[in-house]
Amino acid sequence: MRRKGIIIVVSGFSGAGKGTLMKKLTEVYDTYALSVSMTTRAPRPGEQEGRDYFYVSREEFERRIGQDGFVEHAEYCGNYYGTPRDYVESQLEAGRDVILEIEIQGALEIRKKFPTALLLFVMPPSAAELKRRLTGRGTETEEVIERRLRRAVEEAQGIEQYEYIIINDDLDTCVKEMHSLIQGAHDTPFRNKEFIGEIRSQLEELTKGEK
């Protein structure tokens, strides 16, 4: 069975540990490529060009939209965010699975354009643990934590749109599980239409030849 690269969309509650999980996954296994989004918002302290985002001007972003340069893009709070098409397509062609961290609207847009895309939803083991993690960062105000929990309530409405849920309890275990899930997802019939078609024609050929 020939293995083509697929897009893997990772969504999930803020505080579920998506970022760390994806970074670790791409470090441990070399079959994954992590897509970096492009944005028009200004870099925050500590953020790095090309690691956290590619930072461009509004004009540049709109020029790229006009050239169909994004596989998905959206505007939040007056800033554009998008996934550059070039990187995604070159990695898929090289047989790598490309990982994107985006929210549900973008996830569903990706699935429409790439029907073999795999949508994963990362969750903490419980809501109490989510709150503990958000609080534990120590960098957020009560108000921000409150807002993130409310946002989680909304995000939780979309879980059924995802193919798998991933419980991020222990990081190393979770990375292994995520890898194994992705490997398995490659073996669904709708991601192997070509192979199934080939087997069918081969079988028909074999039985026709001997009638």
Added chain:
Amino acid sequence: MRRKGIIIVVSGFSGAGKGTLMKKLTEVYDTYALSVSMTTRAPRPGEQEGRDYFYVSREEFERRIGQDGFVEHAEYCGNYYGTPRDYVESQLEAGRDVILEIEIQGALEIRKKFPTALLLFVMPPSAAELKRRLTGRGTETEEVIERRLRRAVEEAQGIEQYEYIIINDDLDTCVKEMHSLIQGAHDTPFRNKEFIGEIRSQLEELTKGEK
């Protein structure tokens, strides 16, 4: 996330190696239970009661149908074949995944009654390899091989009804892949409705409490 046992239905071309695969899987991992079918057909030379089938009379089988004693049953060529309910339900309750080897009609009947059932389709890497395996047994006549290949053409029509396809190339690799697929399949949202429901209520509770 609490883990409940699910039913795993294994179908696939005759000659794809389903039997060996399932036996090996249950030998290597103790979380699986292999269901043995009941039939009214006579044992063939070499077959063993309780290993290959449970052999009962037509009267006994019909009595059990009347008591809703099967999770699925069918009649082929004048003989009954069925999956006894007792064994399946007790193993599921014990948290084991119960493996059944049945054909597509039975598989779809199982899915209707057990919506979390996992349907797997085992295939050889190519049609030529299937023919080689059927021929290689050395025990079948040309006519039987021919009939099995024609049957494979029919069976191949149903592949899209299955959740995953499993390519049986190397037995040990395939057993590992199958185990990993099954583990992953446990993490689909529709098999975790209860857990998702709990997280949702917990989140709502948390945010309500702090408004």
